[in-house]
Amino acid sequence: xxxxxxxxxxxxxxxxxxxxxxxxxxxxxxxxxxxxxxxxxxxxxxxxxxxxxxxxxxxxxxxxxxxxxxxxxxxxxxxxxxxxxxxxxxxxxxxxxxxxxxxxxxxxxxxxxxxxxxxxxxxxxxxxxxxxxxxxxxxxxxxxxxxxxxxxxxxxxxxxxxxxxxxxxxxxxxxxxxxxxxxxxxxxxxxxxxxxxxxxxxxxxxxxxxxxxxxxxxxxxxxxxxxxxxxxxxxxxxxxxxxxxxxxxxxxxxxxxxxxxxxxxxxxxxxxxxxxxxxxxxxxxxxxxxxxxxxxxxxxxxxxxxxxxxxxxxxxxxxxxxxxxxxxxxxxxxxxxxxxxxxxxxxxxxxxxxxxxxxxxxxxxxxxxxxxxxxxxxxxxxxxxxxxxxxxxxxxxxxxxxxxxxxxxxxxxxxxxxxxxxxxxxxxxxxxxxxxxxxxxxxxxxxxxxxxxxxxxxxx
Amino acid sequence: xxxxxxxxxxxxxxxxxxxxxxxxxxxxxxxxxxxxxxxxxxxxxxxxxxxxxxxxxxxxxxxxxxxxxxxxxxxxxxxxxxxxxxxxxxxxxxxxxxxxxxxxxxxxxxxxxxxxxxxxxxxxxxxxxxxxxxxxxxxxxx
Numbered sequence: 259x260x261x262x263x264x265x266x267x268x269x270x271x272x273x274x275x276x277x278x279x280x281x282x283x284x285x286x287x288x289x290x291x292x293x294x295x296x297x298x299x300x301x302x303x304x305x306x307x308x309x310x311x312x313x314x315x316x317x318x319x320x321x322x323x324x325x326x327x328x329x330x331x332x333x334x335x336x337x338x339x340x341x342x343x344x345x346x347x348x349x350x351x352x353x354x355x356x357x358x359x360x361x362x363x364x365x366x367x368x369x370x371x372x373x374x375x376x377x378x379x380x381x382x383x384x385x386x387x388x389x390x391x392x393x394x395x396x397x398x399x400x401x402x403x404x405x406x407x408x409x410x411x412x413x414x415x416x417x418x419x420x421x422x423x424x425x426x427x428x429x430x431x432x433x434x435x436x437x438x439x440x441x442x443x444x445x446x447x448x449x450x451x452x453x454x455x456x457x458x459x460x461x462x463x464x465x466x467x468x469x470x471x472x473x474x475x476x477x478x479x480x481x482x483x484x485x486x487x488x489x490x491x492x493x494x495x496x497x498x499x500x501x502x503x504x505x506x507x508x509x510x511x512x513x514x515x516x517x518x519x520x521x522x523x524x525x526x527x528x529x530x531x532x533x534x535x536x537x538x539x540x541x542x543x544x545x546x547x548x549x550x551x552x553x554x555x556x557x558x559x560x561x562x563x564x565x566x567x568x569x570x571x572x573x574x575x576x577x578x579x580x581x582x583x584x585x586x587x588x589x590x591x592x593x594x595x596x597x598x599x600x601x602x603x604x605x606x607x608x609x610x611x612x613x614x615x616x617x618x619x620x621x622x623x624x625x626x627x628x629x630x631x632x633x634x635x636x637x638x639x640x641x642x643x644x645x646x647x648x649x650x651x652x653x654x655x656x657x658x659x660x661x662x663x664x665x666x667x668x669x670x671x672x673x674x675x676x677x678x679x680x681x682x683x684x685x686x687x688x689x690x691x692x693x694x695x696x697x698x699x700x701x702x703x704x705x706x707x708x709x710x711x712x713x714x715x716x717x718x
Numbered sequence: 719x720x721x722x723x724x725x726x727x728x729x730x731x732x733x734x735x736x737x738x739x740x741x742x743x744x745x746x747x748x749x750x751x752x753x754x755x756x757x758x759x760x761x762x763x764x765x766x767x768x769x770x771x772x773x774x775x776x777x778x779x780x781x782x783x784x785x786x787x788x789x790x791x792x793x794x795x796x797x798x799x800x801x802x803x804x805x806x807x808x809x810x811x812x813x814x815x816x817x818x819x820x821x822x823x824x825x826x827x828x829x830x831x832x833x834x835x836x837x838x839x840x841x842x843x844x845x846x847x848x849x850x851x852x853x854x855x856x857x858x859x860x
Binding site: 349350 | 738760
């Protein structure tokens, strides 16, 4: 790696070019030791436009420089970080710590900030007690989160999914998504079985509409072939969790999911200028009562209701949905992916067409509602819940490893939550999921076949 | 992949600070025939460095230079690398995942290398066999 340094007053500018690998890190370490020795430097600027590669050894040097500057009340800024290097920084969680700018000129603005150096954002913790319960908020990533959509909920609600309206999407183990879909190599394997589906914590669960009302719980082994999800409608939450919440209900039996969303909307309106009206949630919950609903038939054209009304219409509902009137489960643990829109909020920041692909704003669909929610939950026997909000992702994995899988359901809003770790994504946009391909296009290359033997496979 | 080691091309490299550059040249030459896109090359280089640097630093007692064998297998599925040493038993995959959430001041930088490796590869295995540490990993073609 080529290293050029320039010292001016208390500013040390370092121009790097080449590979910031273990070898480059060693070179830089020696240069930095000498340059920082006299204790004058209060600002370090790394100009990295020419750096094509960064490894953990490079990160280690950046971190130790950052810490030294912190101790002196100084700053460190990275300028012109290229795409792969940026990914490494983001992947390892340093993106929120190291200020990154596009050019040295821009860096000056950060560097000139008098004596109050850019500190790592303290993990802000805010506790609120309201009628529904206690909430402890901890700030998370500053990602601009989005809901990415394949297909269209309206095709489901009108039961008009056709083979042209099925999409294939590679299973991605860090994905949080919900939708209506199936698994299988050939169209005949799933087209008539499309059911509720969720991906969370490296697993995928679906409830095939095969009449058995039994969910399949699948952990694809990532080292064996690719697993393709076939879907007529799917929403993925993209971006890191913006805010973590620990929630404890004020009611022994728990707070209904609908009321919990309303409370989170109300907090968001007061606390978050970036709230646009819709939230994507990932929840590791203790559920007091689970009221589920499952679609009974595949929402394909040949099943479309004869009366031309939506499948949710009261004349069709009974034939299409199993809705629980008594709790299906009590005192269980749930992993939930949900997306909710506050219908009392101004939703005009969102692309109308894409928004409608998730929340069909048709009068017959929204009448009298204050919010529209889609929540799918994977249900396990009750597992202990630590009260640490930022443990969310880790906890999800622990439940999957240690819990006994019971069920998967579309949650009715009346289901109750007694205690939960919640990851909130303040959705900035609704847009098409670029990862999915229409099935007929996908045919150009043969789809890898999915075999049950490629997965850890459970049945409830 | 470990059961296909006889199909790999291996070169022995002295486990010193020059090992990385030698190994990198060797692997890039092997990878050339696959005509891989830049993001995949980046993944290969990063995973190779993280595993190899670990071996160079920790496998052999200070002051001694052992040998690390670097192997490569390319096929239509992608590229697999093998890094083997006869140093003390060490399975980097057992290293705990770094906690990326904790406060920076308390944060241990160790473990980041193997964390990054896991993010880069599609599969990775460790085996201790005949007094050797054998790590193989695979990065698939897109």
